[in-house]
Amino acid sequence: MAEFLMLSLVPLLVASLCSLSCALLGNFLVLRRQALIGDAISHVALPGIVASFLLTGTLAPPAMLLGAGVAALITLALIELIQRLGRVDASAAMGVAFTALFALGVLMLEWSGASGVHLDVEHALYGNLESLVWFEGNRLAALWDPQALAGLPPQLARVAWVTLLVGLFVMLAWRPLVLGSFDAGFAASLGARPGLTQGLLVVMVAVAAIAAFEAVGSILVIAMFICPPAAARLMTDRLSRQLAWSLVFALLSAILGVILAGHGPGWLGIDAGLSAAGMISVVAGLILLLACRFGPRRRRIAPPLA
Amino acid sequence: MMEAWLAALTFSAGYNTRLVTLGSLLLGAAAGMVGSHVLLRKRALISDAVSHATLPGLAAAFILIALMQGDGRWLPGLLLGAAASAALGLVAVQAMSRHTRLGEDSAIGAVLSVFFGLGVVLLTVIQAMPVGGQAGLSGYLVGATAGMLASEAWLIGGMALGLLVALIILHRPLLLLCFDPEHAWTQGVHLQRADAWLLGLLLAVTVVGLRITGLILIVALTIIPPVTARFWTDRPHALVMIAAATGALAGYLGVTLSSVHPRLPTGALVVLAAFVLFLVSLLAAPRRGLLARLIDRYRFVQRVHCRQGLLALARDEAIFDPTTLRILHRLGHIRRDGLATAQGRAAARDAHHEERLWTYYRHAYPEEAARLGTHRLDPISRLLPPDLIDELERRLPPEKPHE
Structure with a gap:
């Protein structure tokens, strides 16, 4: 029990909360066919965080959030610029913007890597769930001991706040979000401000990506945005049910992923741990695969567009 | 540092560096070419899925090779593994976007992250294995030409050259495919098969480039x-062609720059070199670059002000806009106090007459005028044939007196 509380509880909670907030937002991304915005934002979180670290010398959350937020804004502006001026399609513009910024991030990371403080390419890419140890959680009573609770890794509180924020956003902006996802023109005619909603959605995606970044790294967070909602999409036609399915799938991926990564090798008799973040995306992918194969609403009604 | 870079640029920094530079030049050209076709087919980000899907195959191959010979770093085996899993990823993307109601963007994102996740899991398996060569694997993520063997450089350079040749041969069918599938079909070029070839070439370029720029x-x-x-x-x-040249230049600059210091990541520098070239083009390209457009816009605004000012002169209207006054004065059409000069009066008469001709043309031939789509700023004699202008002049209605 003590081992579970110390080593597994916090990663489970952090992974679950991250996956819930990402899945919630990911529903709208999948509906709007903007899944790759999540890809772009997740990639540029890295240079943003590295830049803020180099400028402020600290890894404090506000600095990281600001850095990644600024990077996201720069990326979006760059994408718009490239699309308008270059007259290429959105995905190409995205590709140029986020790969260049990511390369800049890698360069900054490697070149300043001599400092070696807590930030290195591997962790930025794969996340660091395994390091979220609750040293004070050595007995069951620690769960309601304020002093022990104060020793919880700060990532947990951060991720909890972000999940709350995301939940609030989805609740408050529900109508504009839903309308804008299906018919932007109609939404505009009703005064639902699709442009503003889109902007806010992207900002929330950036916030959720940054919070999840620490847990699962910048590339695996994409799995959290896309796989559970995509699987849910294939299960039902109704948006509320889709949201519910996506949260279930997200929770399942997170919990199974963390458990399999931490204890799976032990069950096979090997004394090692696997990457929790990687496992989470693998489980999410398996769920998606099952949904693609057996989901009740997986069929396309019309033939695919070219 | 500059001397080291110059030495690398002029192919005089050592045999290995020369080989790698040449290989990356060829790779950049091949990547640029295949990328243009993919861009023209509007599937630019499928390369993201392909590249991230190489990781599990890479790691699995490493494990197999390490189990067989203790050190997992055997380039041909690793590249084969990478190609296999990338091919699987491509199949998954196609299947998902064709047979389910998910869009291609969701398919790409899902395959990208899930395959990469599987690769990461396998990487942690490798970490737990007592085999050698693990540190070299991270070079496949962000590119590391520093520790490359000469044999590896030969392999990569050779494959890049082969790809380039294949792309040059398939160049016309691929373009035909993109712009006129029906014609391509009559020429015996099957759409789906050629699409598969294109994606196969993209996969090959990705796999060859793994060592140089890394999969990300x-x-x-x-x-x-x-x-x-x-x-x-x-x-x-x-x-x-331009994409090939740009890609080659980016590979050349990036690899030579990263050879100067072992801590400089090759992939990042190649990409940043490409991005610098991109920025330069964005700003300075003629006609489509930012500067060219700003100049064009400036000139257009000037012409509009001039034309409107002259029309106002012709109708004896007062001009209040300071920009118009400034422009007319600069061109010599008005004096400092706003009064028209002789030249200005003549120009105003011409402008007024042109305006009447254009207006009448739009009235008499509305569809043709709409198709012409001009702003009426261009001289009519340059855009319409002389006999049409004659006819318009003859049929021009008499001018109504101004109120």
């Missing part, structure tokens, strides 16, 4: 050069 950044080399080339030309042939 190879996608940049297939996207940035074509987008850069887009600023210079509207023609597809030229697009492919």
Whole structure:
């Protein structure tokens, strides 16, 4: 029990909360066919965080959030610029913007890597769930001991706040979000401000990506945005049910992923741990695969567009 | 540091560096070419899925090779593994976007992250294995030409050259496919098969580029050069050529720069070199670059002000806009106090007459005028044939007196 509380509880909670907030937002991304915005934002979180670290010398959350937020804004502006001026399609513009910024991030990371403080390419890419140890959680009573609770890794509180924020956003902006996802023109005619909603959605995606970044790294967070909602999409036609399915799938991926990564090798008799973040995306992918194969609403009604 | 870079640039920094530079030049050209075709088919980000899907195959191959010979670093085996899993990823993307109601963007994102996740899991398996060569694997993520063996450089250079040749041969069918599938079909070029060939070539370029730019950044080399080339030309042939040249230049600059210091990541520098070329094109390309457009816009605004000012002069209306006054004065049409000069009066008469002709043309031939789509700023004699102008002049209604 003590081992579970110390080593597994916090990663489970952090992974679950991250996956819930990402899945919630990911529903709208999948509906709007903007899944790759999540890809772009997740990639540029890295240079943003590295830049803020180099400028402020600290890894404090506000600095990281600001850095990644600024990077996201720069990326979006760059994408718009490239699309308008270059007259290429959105995905190409995205590709140029986020790969260049990511390369800049890698360069900054490697070149300043001599400092070696807590930030290195591997962790930025794969996340660091395994390091979220609750040293004070050595007995069951620690769960309601304020002093022990104060020793919880700060990532947990951060991720909890972000999940709350995301939940609030989805609740408050529900109508504009839903309308804008299906018919932007109609939404505009009703005064639902699709442009503003889109902007806010992207900002929330950036916030959720940054919070999840620490847990699962910048590339695996994409799995959290896309796989559970995509699987849910294939299960039902109704948006509320889709949201519910996506949260279930997200929770399942997170919990199974963390458990399999931490204890799976032990069950096979090997004394090692696997990457929790990687496992989470693998489980999410398996769920998606099952949904693609057996989901009740997986069929396309019309033939695919070219 | 500059001397070291110059030495690398002029191919005089050692045998290995020379080989790698040449290989990356060829790779950049191949990536630019294949990327242009993918861009023209509007599937630019599928290369992201392909590149990230190489990781599990890479790791699995490493494990197999390490189990067989203790050290997992055997380039041909690793590249084969990478190609296999990338092919699987491609199949998954196609299957998902064709047979379910998910869009291609969701398919790409899902395959990208899930395959990469599987690869990460396998990487942690490798970490737990008592085998050698693990540190070298991270070079496949962000590119590391520093520790490359000569044999590896030969392999990569050779494959890049082969790809380049294949792309040059398939160049015309691929373009035909993109712009006129029916004609391509009559020429015996099957759409789906050619699509598969294109994606296969993309896969090959990705796998070859793994060692040089790393899998996370190879996608940049297939996207940035074509987008850069887009600023210079509207023609597809030229697009492919310029993209190849840009890609080659980016590979050349990036690899030579990273050879100067072992801590400089190759992939990042290649991509940043490509991005610099892109920025330069964005700003300075003629006609489509930012500067060219700003100049064009400036000139257009000037002409509108001039024309409107002259029309106002012709109708004896007062001009209040300071910009118009300034422009007319600069061109010599008005004096400092706003009074028209003789030259200005003549120009105003011409402008007024042109305006009447254009207006009458729009009235008499509305569809043709709409198709012409001009702003009426251009002289009518330059856009319409003389006999039509004669006819318009004859039929021009008499001028109504101004109120």
